[in-house]
Amino acid sequence: xxxxxxxxxxxxxxxxxxxxxxxxxxxxxxxxxxxxxxxxxxxxxxxxxxxxxxxxxxxxxxxxxxxxxxxxxxxxxxxxxxxxxxxxxxxxxxxxxxxxxxxxxxxxxxxxxxxxxxxxxxxxxxxxxxxxxxxxxxxxxxxxxxxxxxxxxxxxxxxxxxxxxxxxxxxxxxxxxxxxxxxxxxxxxxxxxxxxxxxxxxxxxxxxxxxxxxxxxxxxxxxxxxxxxxxxxxxxxxxxxxxxxxxxxxxxxxxxxxxxxxxxxxxxxxxxxxxxxxxxxxxxxxxxxxxxxxxxxxxxxxxxxxxxxxxxxxxxxxxxxxxxxxxxxxxxxxxxxxxxxxxxxxxxxxxxxxxxxxxxxxxxxxxxxxxxxxxxxxxxxxxxxxxxxxxxxxxxxxxxxxxxxxxxxxxxxxxxxxxxxxxxxxxxxxxxxxxxxxxxxxxxxxxxxxxxxxxxxxxxxxxxxxxxxxxxxxxxxxxxxxxxxxxxxxxxxxxxxxxxxxxxxxxxxxxxxxxxxxxxxxxxxxxxxxxxxxxxxxxxxxxxxxxxxxxxxxxxxxxxxxxxxxxxxxxxxxxxxxxxxxxxxxxxxxxxxxxxxxxxxxxxxxxxxxxxxxxxxxxxxxxxxxxxxxxxxxxxxxxxxxxxxxxxxxxxxxxxxxxxxxxxxxxxxxxxxxxxxxxxxxxxxxxxxxxxxxxxxxxxxxxxxxxxxxxxxxxxxxxxxxxxxxxxxxxxxxxxxxxxxxxxxxxxxxxxxxxxxxxxxxxxxxxxxxxxxxxxxxxxxxxxxxxxxxxxxxxxxxxxxxxxxxxxxxxxxxxxxxxx
Numbered sequence: 001x002x003x004x005x006x007x008x009x010x011x012x013x014x015x016x017x018x019x020x021x022x023x024x025x026x027x028x029x030x031x032x033x034x035x036x037x038x039x040x041x042x043x044x045x046x047x048x049x050x051x052x053x054x055x056x057x058x059x060x061x062x063x064x065x066x067x068x069x070x071x072x073x074x075x076x077x078x079x080x081x082x083x084x085x086x087x088x089x090x091x092x093x094x095x096x097x098x099x100x101x102x103x104x105x106x107x108x109x110x111x112x113x114x115x116x117x118x119x120x121x122x123x124x125x126x127x128x129x130x131x132x133x134x135x136x137x138x139x140x141x142x143x144x145x146x147x148x149x150x151x152x153x154x155x156x157x158x159x160x161x162x163x164x165x166x167x168x169x170x171x172x173x174x175x176x177x178x179x180x181x182x183x184x185x186x187x188x189x190x191x192x193x194x195x196x197x198x199x200x201x202x203x204x205x206x207x208x209x210x211x212x213x214x215x216x217x218x219x220x221x222x223x224x225x226x227x228x229x230x231x232x233x234x235x236x237x238x239x240x241x242x243x244x245x246x247x248x249x250x251x252x253x254x255x256x257x258x259x260x261x262x263x264x265x266x267x268x269x270x271x272x273x274x275x276x277x278x279x280x281x282x283x284x285x286x287x288x289x290x291x292x293x294x295x296x297x298x299x300x301x302x303x304x305x306x307x308x309x310x311x312x313x314x315x316x317x318x319x320x321x322x323x324x325x326x327x328x329x330x331x332x333x334x335x336x337x338x339x340x341x342x343x344x345x346x347x348x349x350x351x352x353x354x355x356x357x358x359x360x361x362x363x364x365x366x367x368x369x370x371x372x373x374x375x376x377x378x379x380x381x382x383x384x385x386x387x388x389x390x391x392x393x394x395x396x397x398x399x400x401x402x403x404x405x406x407x408x409x410x411x412x413x414x415x416x417x418x419x420x421x422x423x424x425x426x427x428x429x430x431x432x433x434x435x436x437x438x439x440x441x442x443x444x445x446x447x448x449x450x451x452x453x454x455x456x457x458x459x460x461x462x463x464x465x466x467x468x469x470x471x472x473x474x475x476x477x478x479x480x481x482x483x484x485x486x487x488x489x490x491x492x493x494x495x496x497x498x499x500x501x502x503x504x505x506x507x508x509x510x511x512x513x514x515x516x517x518x519x520x521x522x523x524x525x526x527x528x529x530x531x532x533x534x535x536x537x538x539x540x541x542x543x544x545x546x547x548x549x550x551x552x553x554x555x556x557x558x559x560x561x562x563x564x565x566x567x568x569x570x571x572x573x574x575x576x577x578x579x580x581x582x583x584x585x586x587x588x589x590x591x592x593x594x595x596x597x598x599x600x601x602x603x604x605x606x607x608x609x610x611x612x613x614x615x616x617x618x619x620x621x622x623x624x625x626x627x628x629x630x631x632x633x634x635x636x637x638x639x640x641x642x643x644x645x646x647x648x649x650x651x652x653x654x655x656x657x658x659x660x661x662x663x664x665x666x667x668x669x670x671x672x673x674x675x676x677x678x679x680x681x682x683x684x685x686x687x688x689x690x691x692x693x694x695x696x697x698x699x700x701x702x703x704x705x706x707x708x709x710x711x712x713x714x715x716x717x718x719x720x721x722x723x724x725x726x727x728x729x730x731x732x733x734x735x736x737x738x739x740x741x742x743x744x745x746x747x748x749x750x751x752x753x754x755x756x757x758x759x760x761x762x763x764x765x766x767x768x769x770x771x772x773x774x775x776x777x778x779x780x781x782x783x784x785x786x787x788x789x790x791x792x793x794x795x796x797x798x799x800x801x802x803x804x805x806x807x808x809x810x811x812x813x814x815x816x817x818x819x820x
Contacts, residue, residue: 035819035820036056036057036060036139036142036143036146036818036819036820037052037053037057037060037817037818037819037820038050038051038052038057038058038060038061038062038064038143038817038818039051039052039061039815039816039817039818040061040064040065040815040816040817040818041807041808041813041814041815042812042813042814042815042816043800043801043807043810043811043812043813044798044810044811044812045772045775045776045784045787045788045791045798046069046776046777046783046784046787046788047278047279047280047770047772047776047798047800048061048062048065048279048280049279049280049282049290049801049807050062050065050279050280050281050282051282051283051284052281052282052283053283053284054135054283055132055133055135055136055139055283055286055287056135056136056138056139056142057139057283058136058139058281058282058283058287058298059135059136059137059138059139059140059141059142059143059298060139060140060142060143060146060818060820061139061143061281061818062136062139062140062143062279062281062298063139063140063141063142063143063144063145063146063147063298064143064144064146064147064818065143065279066144066277066279066295066296067143067144067147067148067151068147068157069277069776069777069778069779069782069784070277070295070777070778070779071147071148071151071157071158071161071162071167071778071779072158072160072161072162072167072778072779073097073271073272073273073275073295073778074144074273074295074296075148075161075164075166075167075168076096076097076161076166076273077178077272077273077295077296078168078170078174078178078296079166079168080095080109080113080273081113081117081174081177081178081181082113082174082177083109083110083111083112083113083114083351084110084166084352085106085107085109085110086106086107086110086351086352086353086354086363087351087352087353087354087360088165088166088354089106089166089354090106090353090354090355090356091105091106091107091110091351091353091354091363092105092106092107093105093106094106095109096272097269097271097272097273097749098269098271098272098749098751099236099269099272099273099274100181100182100184100185100189100236100237100243100274101181101189101190101192101236102190102192102234102236103749104192104193104196105193107196107351107353107363108192108193108196108197109192109196110196110351111196111197111349111351111365111367112188112192112193112195112196113177113181114349114351115195115196115347115349115367115369115374116184116188116195116374116400117177117180117181118347121180121400122173122176122177122180124403125176125179125180125403126173126176128403128404128407129403129406129407130407130410132410133299133406133407133410134172136298136299136410137172137175137176137179137298138172139298140172140175140298141170141171141172141174141175142820143818144169144170145169145170146818146820148167148169152167156781157779157781157782158779159781160779175296175297175298178273178294178296178297179296179297179405179406182274182294182297182405182432183397183399183400183402183405183432184397184399184400185236185237185274185432185433186237186314186315186318186319186320186397186399186432186433187319187320187395187397187398187399187400187433188320188374188395188397188400189236189237190233190234190235190236190237191233191376191395193380194376194377194378194380194381195367195374195376195377195395196365196367197365197377198367198368198374198375198376198377198387199365199366199367199377200332200333200366200368200387201386201387201388203389224384225382225384225468225469225472226382226383226384227472229382229383229384230381230382230472230473230475230476231380231381231382231476232381232475232476232477233381233476233477237314237433243267243268243269243314243751244267244313244314244521244522244552244725244732245264245265245266245267245268245311245312245313245314245520245521245522246263246265246267246313246519246520246521246552246556246584246730246732247262247263247264247265247311247312247313247435247437247519247520247521248261248262248263248437248446248517248518248519248556248560248575248580249261249262249263249437249438249439249446249447249448249514249517249518249519250262250263250439250446250516250517250575250580251439251444251445251446251514251515251516251517252444252445252515253444253515253516254515254516254517254563254564254574254575255574255575255576255760256574256576257760257762258442258444258761258763259439259440259441259442259443259760259761259762260439260440260443260444260445260446260760260761261439261575261576261577261580261758261759261760262304262309262310262311262437262438262439262446262757262758262759262760263311263580263584263756263757263758264302264309264310264311264312264437264755264756264757264759265311265584265732265753265754265756265757266302266311266312266313266754266755267725267732267734267751267752267753267754268751268752268754268755269749269751269754270746270749270750270751270752270754270773270774271749271750271774271778272749273294273295273296274294274295275294275295275754275774276292276293276294276295276301276302276754276755276772277292277293277294277295277772277776278290278291278292278755278770278772278776279291279292279293279300280800280802280807281300281413286414287413287414288305288306289303289304289305289413289414290303290304290305290768290800290802291303291304291755291757292754292755292772297406299406299409299410299413300409300413301409302755302757303413303757304757304759304766304768305413305414305415306441306766307415307416307417307418307440307441307761308412308415308416308417308418308420308421308438308439308440308441309438309439309440309757309759309760309761309768310412310421310436310437310438310439311436311437311438311757312431312434312435312436312437313434313435313437313520313521313522314433314434314435314522315433315434315435315450315452315525315541315542316522316523316524316525316541316542316543317433317450317452317454317540317541317542318454318455318479318480318481318540319397319398319399319432319433319453319454319455320395320396320397320398320455320480321395321396321455321457321480321481321482321483321492322376322378322393322394322395322396322470322477322480322481322482322483323370323372323373323393323394323395323396323483323484323485323490324391324393324467324469324470324482324483324484324485324486325370325375325391325392325393325394325485325486326390326391326484326485326486327388327389327390327391327392328341332387332389332392333346333368335370335392335485335486336486337371337485337486337487337488338486338487338488342370342371344368344369344370344375345368345369345370346366346367346368347366347367347368347369348364348365348366349364349365349366349367350362350363350364351363351364351365370394370485372394372395372396372485373394373395373396373397373400374394374395375387375392375393375394376393376394376395377393378393381473381476382472382473382476384469384472385469385473394485396455396492396502398453398454398455398492398500398502398503399432399433399453401500401501401502402430402432402453402500404428404429404430404453404499404500405430405431405432405453407428407430408424408425408428408430408431411424411428412424412425417440417441417442417443418438418439418440418441418443418445418447419440419443421438421440421447422438422447422449422511425449425451425506426451426506427499427506428499429451429452429453429498429499429500429503429504429505429506429509430452430453430499431451431452431453432452432453433452434452435448435449435450435520435525436448436449436450436451437518437519437520439759439761440761441761442761444515445513445514445515446513446514446515446517446518447511447512447513447518448510448511448512448513448514448518448519448520448525448528448529449509449510449511449512450509450510450511450524450525450541451506451509451510451511452509453499453500453503454503454504454509454538454540454541455481455492455502455503455504455540456492456493456494456495456498456502456503456504456505456538457481457483457492457493457538457540458493459539461481461483461489461490461493462481462539464489464490465481465483465484465487465489465490466481466482466483466484467482467483467484469482470482470483479539479540479542481540495507495508504538504540508537508538509537509541510525510528510534510537510541512528512529512532512534514528514529514532516529516531516564517529517560517564517575519556519557519560521550521552521553521555521556521557521730522550522552522553523542523549523550523553524541524542524543524544525537525541525542525544526542526543526544526545527549527553527557527668530557530560530561530668530669531561533545533665533668545665545668546665547663548655548663548668548671548672549668549669550725550728551590551591551725551726551727551728552590552725552728552729552730552732554590554668554669554728555588555589555590555593555728555729555730556730557669558590558669559583559584559588559730560575561669563575563579563580563583568583569586570582570583577758577760577767577769580758581758581769581797584730584731584756584758585721585722585731585795586633586635586730586731587633587634587635587638587705587721587722587723587729587730587731588632588633588634588729588730588731589632589633589634589641589644589723589727589728589729590727590728590729590730591644591648591727591728592630592632592641592644592727592728593632593728594673595673595675596627596630596632596644598674598675599647599675599683599687600624600627600628602675602677602679602680602683602684603620603624603647603680603683603684603687604620604621604624605680607619607620607621608620609684609685609687609688609691610688611685611688611689611692612685613685613689614689614692616692618688618691618692618695620687620688620691622701623640623643623687623690623691623694623701626639626640626643626701626702627640627643627644629702630643630644633721634705634709634721634722634723634729634731635705635721636704636705636706636709636719636720636721636793637704637705637706638704638705638721639702639703639704639705640701640702640703641705641708641723642694642699642703642705642708642709642739642744643690643691643694643701644727645723645724645727646689646690646691646693646694646739647686647687647690648726648727649724649726649727650686650687650689650690651682651683651686652682652686653679653682653683655672657676657678657679658672658675658676658679659671659672659673659674659675659676660673660674660675660676661673661674693738693739693740694739696740697739697740697743699739699743704719705719705720705721706719706720706721706793707719707743708739708743708744709721709722709723709733709735709743709744709746710743710744710745710746711745711746711747711774711789711793712745712747713775713785713786713789713790714780714785714786718786718789718790718793719793720733720746720792720793721733721793721795722734722752722753723744731753732751732752732753733746733750733752733753733773734750734751734752735748735750736748736749736750737750746774752773753771753773753792754772754773754774755770755771755772755773756770756771756772756773757769757770758770758797765802765803766802766803767799768799768800768802769797769798769799769800770797770798770800771788771791771792771797771798772788773788773789773792774788774789775787775788775789776788
């Protein structure tokens with residue numbers, strides 16, 4: 001246990017970088033004589049416990065620790081948020097990592113970030129923050145730069161990037177840009193290219209665009225909108241097949257103790273700027289919080305303190321809307337509102353683009369904003385939605401105007417009770433695009449809420465303000481308000497308790513307190529508890545008993561109810577920490593538990609299947625035998641699960657034709673059910689194609705799951721478990737890699753279990769068990785690049801030290817004091 005102090009002389013060139021980085025940072029708190037200092041204590045898996053005397057120093061330590069472990073990923077992301085990717089990497093290349101903006105072209109990404117996160121937006125965000133958060137952000141930037149200077153002055157860490165020209169110091173404004181970008185995942189971030197390419201079309205192009213539809217279009221004009229040409233947007237967050245999560249809050253009726261128990265498990269990106277980083281931040285007497293943040297964010301977003309634990313899942317509530325603009329005669333950059341002409345705000349933006357020779361050229365686009373938000377080019381969704389002589393479209397992201405999000409999380413980081421936590425959530429109504437579950441010390445109940453920033457549109461407005469185009473796009477943009485922008489009567493409304501203009505007040509947003517359990521697996525608020533459905537909330541929050549739940553949701557609630565009934569594989573009827581930690585990693589598969597026997601009875605009637613799409617006949621007898629013997633889990637030792645995955649993922653039969661018993665709101669966990677015999681031919685084709693795919697992959701039909709699903713660290717494969725959500729896996733490790741291209745490798749751009757926590761509040765302390773499944777560092781040479789992943793593969797939860805005595809007595813404890 002050795003304390004080291006990082007300070008002293010550095011090369012003049014590095015000191016110059018520091019001076020440049022300080023420009024525009026502002027707001028630093030620092031310690032004595034305005035200097036920064038933080039103690040970074042590392043425990044098992046390298047988790048940093050940052051101890052500081054004030055907010056600026058806490059941010060300094062956190063920025064240093066994140067950069068020490070993830071310099072290359074963070075540096076790449078700051079290039080993105082500054083809108084400079086084309087300058088370094090060329091305009092046509094795609095972003096390196098999947099994230100909440102998907103992987104757009106660099107040029108589109110640059111224009112998007114410069115347009116949407118403009119200087120005035122950053123100014124407004126900074127002005128809305130409390131002093132302690134501003135100091136923390138300034139300190140974070142200084143800490144990042146402190147490590148960057150250290151890395152660039154020598155050593156071998158982060159060899160992939162540390163000497164690259166694009167690895168630059170940051171200012172506090174870079175951190176604010178990154179934080180604001182996180183706000184937009186449920187809205188603008190899903191429309192990077194449409195926003196970045198919303199330039200004024202030529203007069204000829206706009207003349208040939210689709211005919212504008214009024215709010216009450218005639219049948220002739222509706223017919224000009226061709227539904228066959230509609231391409232629904234690929235929503236990374238809030239879509240039907242995007243990023244998701246699982247979470248439970250168990251009350252004391254379930255735990256049998258004096259406090260609740262929380263399980264949090266975001267299914268998130270394993271790589272890139274939005275991946276989670278685990279840390280513990282302490283300012284004695286002011287802050288003591290542990291959990292996870294996105295890279296580049298200095299506030300814990302999911303975690304726990306001495307008295308409260310919370311987690312999030314992506315919500316079904318829509319966070320954005322479209323306004324159809326009626327353009328003034330002869331002026332395509334002026335729109336009409338209540339009979340008056342309103343000029344769009346034009347902003348010329350120039351991006352430097354590196355060509356193949358390395359030379360830089362300037363590319364300029366003029367993009368536009370309105371009082372509703374930026375103009376958007378929706379022609380990619382349907383050609384009829386192109387900017388025309390008469391019609392344009394603007395997009396409004398409710399979180400584009402929500403500067404309270406990190407203030408909310410900062411206050412939660414310090415909350416002293418569940419009651420205070422709930423009061424903060426209602427007061428701020430700021431959580432941007434996620435549900436919340438929380439438990440607290442000494443409180444018998446667990447809390448669920450979808451309380452945050454949500455557009456406030458009435459049923460009457462939906463009926464009278466939705467334009468013809470909006471009605472035509474309803475299936476592609478469900479519950480998205482697509483309103484007439486020519487009438488102020490169609491503006492989003494404001495309640496008496498709204499925290500923000502145009503948003504729903506906290507009293508009309510879904511919440512639930514229960515002493516048994518609450519949970520969410522990315523379906524709507526309706527089944528926060530399977531025994532107590534919630535109804536009566538605005539439609540924009542998502543369906544309430546009108547459509548089937550996902551198989552993962554059905555699995556999750558089934559697991560909770562079986563636990564409380566004592567009908568699962570564990571003793572008793574309580575949701576203890578030990579049992580919850582086991583059951584959430586059991587890798588149960590709902591589709592297999594409910595439908596495997598029926599499916600096999602339909603597809604295994606003959607030993608061979610002729611697969612029409614491939615013109616081949618395949619022997620399926622061995623596959624049928626393998627699946628009959630399979631234990632219906634995705635555990636690493638389970639044999640044959642990949643055959644089931646390949647089969648179920650190919651089943652594209654509509655639910656009405658697949659299931660004999662349709663969905664019923666009275667029995668949501670058991671419906672729809674019973675495979676129809678009439679679906680046998682389609683199921684046999686899917687099964688035959690699945691067996692052929694497995695054969696081509698080279699994996700045996702009865703290969704252990706861990707041979708097929710794995711992560712690689714240090715050149716060695718780590719066997720994993722779980723799977724993707726569509727077959728109903730509760731434990732998510734979802735590879736985008738086809739089985740025929742080396743198996744379900746988690747080494748590309750996967751998503752799945754990320755920061756996991758099971759937290760309880762025994763008398764006198766906090767009991768927290770955690771994983772950071774992909775490990776703490778992005779540097780392949782770091783010891784922290786694979787240690788957590790190996791523990792995760794072995795299902796060995798980390799008992800996280802939280803108290804001072806636990807930290808300092810932890811095995812592998814080390815401490816470094818970093819100063820500037």
